[in-house]
Amino acid sequence: MFDNSSNPWDRRKFLGAVLGSSSAVFGLVAPDKVLAARLINTATNYRHADYTRYVFGVNGPLDYKSFTLDNPSRLVVDLTQTEMNRVNIPPAPAGSIVSDVRVGVRDGYNLRIVFDLKAPVNPRLILLPPGDGQGYRLVVDLPHDKATTLVARDAADPDSKPKIQTQSTFRDLVIAIDPGHGGKDPGAIGHRGTKEKHIALDIGRRLRDMVAATPGLKPVMTRDSDKFIHLRGRTAIARNAKADLFISVHSDAFRVTSARGASVFCLSQHGATSEAARWMANRENEADFVGGASISDHDQDVASVLLDLSQTKTLENSLDFGHRVLGQIGDITDLHSRRVQQAGFVVLKSPDIPSILVESAFISNPQEEARLRTAAYQKEIARSILDGINTYYAERAPEGTRYAML
Ligand SMILES: [Zn+2]
Numbered sequence: 001m002f003d004n005s006s007n008p009w010d011r012r013k014f015l016g017a018v019l020g021s022s023s024a025v026f027g028l029v030a031p032d033k034v035l036a037a038r039l040i041n042t043a044t045n046y047r048h049a050d051y052t053r054y055v056f057g058v059n060g061p062l063d064y065k066s067f068t069l070d071n072p073s074r075l076v077v078d079l080t081q082t083e084m085n086r087v088n089i090p091p092a093p094a095g096s097i098v099s100d101v102r103v104g105v106r107d108g109y110n111l112r113i114v115f116d117l118k119a120p121v122n123p124r125l126i127l128l129p130p131g132d133g134q135g136y137r138l139v140v141d142l143p144h145d146k147a148t149t150l151v152a153r154d155a156a157d158p159d160s161k162p163k164i165q166t167q168s169t170f171r172d173l174v175i176a177i178d179p180g181h182g183g184k185d186p187g188a189i190g191h192r193g194t195k196e197k198h199i200a201l202d203i204g205r206r207l208r209d210m211v212a213a214t215p216g217l218k219p220v221m222t223r224d225s226d227k228f229i230h231l232r233g234r235t236a237i238a239r240n241a242k243a244d245l246f247i248s249v250h251s252d253a254f255r256v257t258s259a260r261g262a263s264v265f266c267l268s269q270h271g272a273t274s275e276a277a278r279w280m281a282n283r284e285n286e287a288d289f290v291g292g293a294s295i296s297d298h299d300q301d302v303a304s305v306l307l308d309l310s311q312t313k314t315l316e317n318s319l320d321f322g323h324r325v326l327g328q329i330g331d332i333t334d335l336h337s338r339r340v341q342q343a344g345f346v347v348l349k350s351p352d353i354p355s356i357l358v359e360s361a362f363i364s365n366p367q368e369e370a371r372l373r374t375a376a377y378q379k380e381i382a383r384s385i386l387d388g389i390n391t392y393y394a395e396r397a398p399e400g401t402r403y404a405m406l
Contacts, residue, residue: 037060037062037081037082038058038059038060038062038079038080038081038082038083039058039059039082039083039084039085040056040057040058040079040082040083040084040085040087040111040138041057041058041059041085041087042055042056042057042087043055043056043057043084043087043088043089043090044090045089045090045092045093045096046093047093047094047095047096048141050143050144051124051141051142051143051144052092052093052096052097052098052141052142052144053139053140053141053142054089054101054115054139054140054141054142055137055138055139055140056113056137056138056139056140057134057135057136057137058082058135058136058137058138059135059136060135060136061127061129061136062079062080062081062082062127062136062138063079063080063081064077064078064079064080064082064125064127064138065077065078066078066123066125066140067170068120068121068122068123069405070120072116072117073116073117073118073119073120073121074114074115074116074117075114075115075117075121075123075140075142076112076113076114076115076405077112077113077114077115077125077138077140078106078110078111078112079110079111079112079113079138080110081109081110082109082110082111083105083109083111084103084111089101089103095144096142096144097117097118097119097121097142097143097144097145098115098116098117098118098142099116099117099118100115100116101113101114101115101116102114102116115140115142117142119145119146120146121142121143121144121145121146122143122146123140123141123142123143124139124140124141125138125139125140125141126138126139126141127139170216170400170401170402170405171398171400171401172216172217172218172401172402173216173217173218173244173245173393173397173398173401173403174218174219174220174241174242174243174244174245175211175217175218175219175220175243175244175245175247175389176219176220176221176222176237176238176241176243176245176246176247176353177204177207177208177211177219177220177221177222177247177249178204178221178222178223178234178238178246178247178248178249178347179197179200179201179203179204179205179221179222179223179249180196180197180200180248180249180250180347180357181195181196181197181200181250182197182200182201182223182225182226182227182228182229183197183226183227183228183229184228185197185228187200187250187251187253187363188251188252188253188363188364189253189363190363190364190366190369190372191257191364191366191369192366192369192370194363194369194372194373196250196251196253196363197226198226199251199360199363199372199373199378200249200250200251200360201223201224201225201226202378203249203360203378203381203382204221204224204249205221205224206375206378206379206381206382207219207247207249207381207382207385207386208221208224210382210383210386211386211389214386214390215402216393216401216402216403217389220237220238220241220243222234222237222238231346231347232346234248234347235346235347235349235350235353235355238350238353239350239353243350243353244353244354244398245321245353245354245355245356245389245392246347246348246350246353246354246355246356247325247355247356247357247358247385248345248347248348248355248356248357248358249357249358249360249381249385250357250358250359250360251359251360251361251362251363251372252336252359252360252361252362252363252364253362253363253364254362254364255364257364257365257366258365259336259362259364259365260334260336260361260362260365260367260368261333261334261335261336261337261361261362262326262329262333262334262335262336262358262359262360262361262381263326263335263336263337263341263358263359264322264323264325264326264329264340264341264356264357264358264359265322265340265341265342265343265345265348265356265357265358265359266315266318266319266322266340266341266342266348266355266356266357267315267318267342267343267344267345267348267349267355268342268343268344314350314351314352314353314354314355317354317396318348318354318355318356319340319342320354320392320396321354321356321388321389321392322340322356323340324387324388324391324392325356325358325384325385325387325388325389326338326339326340326388327388328383328384328385328387328388328391329358329381329384329385329388331384332380332381332383332384333361333377333380333381336359336362340356345357358381358385360372360377360378360381361377361381
């Protein structure tokens with residue numbers, strides 16, 4: 001999150017008071033440790049024939065990266081462990097592509113400089129080594145128009161080895177959508193003969209279309225036809241696609257037709273949290289046997305021990321994600337359980353991909369079976385899952401993704 005209002009001075013004032021003198025702070029703390037290791041102490045700009053140039057004086061080589069954003073056009077420059085020393089950035093020169101420059105603090109010790117642009121352009125950033133009586137300088141050149149391409153060059157002192165990386169596009173977050181069952185495995189069957197596998201595929205396709213229409217997200221389907229896929233095959237598809245989230249879509253069934261409402265499940269590491277959940281897990285896991293062959297769990301079990309720590313984190317994220325989806329679904333339909341349930345679903349066992357299983361309603365309940373067949377309800381469920389994805393990434397966006405910029 002870009003925090004325009006953060007004041008980088010409060011912490012240094014505090015430390016200065018603690019240590020007796022603010023000027024002593026940098027002498028007492030080793031660079032590249034807790035405190036900002038770099039200090040920007042000057043900022044100038046001027047208008048060249050082809051571009052506007054900003055020059056930031058800095059007290060040493062620094063790590064930075066930059067990327068551009070559209071709608072509105074911006075150039076974002078992130079400076080690692082850097083502070084700005086009461087520097088006023090002069091207003092943009094007349095005729096410049098720049099309309100404003102904003103500075104904020106990220107993660108408490110990284111600096112972000114945002115150039116608001118009147119139109120998209122291809123900027124050039126150069127870290128100049130000391131010379132001509134001056135220290136290190138970060139130079140940002142912004143052409144007046146997109147037709148101008150400035151030749152990139154690395155003028156920095158090779159000994160300082162600053163990381164220079166210009167990134168103009170984001171990595172899409174990959175959302176794996178897993179319509180349950182399929183092919184010879186129909187899943188649960190409603191009183192009117194509705195097969196769970198068809199409902200799951202319908203909802204999955206609607207979710208896929210919504211995800212595809214969302215900037216920053218990319219859908220991957222484990223199946224997009226009425227075919228059988230082993231449970232381990234589903235997680236393998238997600239892994240091969242480098243999925244960031246995994247969502248298995250199902251509809252519930254119970255021997256009592258009055259059972260109703262939607263549920264969200266996550267993996268249970270230490271056994272199912274309830275007998276009902278265990279029963280459910282057994283039923284959904286039967287798919288591998290319906291297909292005629294059970295997959296050996298041995299290798300996965302060894303791997304899961306090795307990956308136990310990361311799996312714990314993944315499960316935390318899964319529960320958080322599941323909770324958000326459950327909250328959204330609770331706005332559109334009754335919930336079977338108001339808590340995210342946990343059970344030993346094989347399909348949720350990816351150690352590194354937060355995974356949930358959504359039971360969209362009870363197909364064994366005649367009223368809910370009828371509802372599951374409607375496009376309106378299928379869309380509402382898909383929309384709820386998408387809203388859950390959006391709220392999840394509003395707080396947990398990985399670096400380098402569009403959500404990290406929102
Ligand atoms: Zn199912």
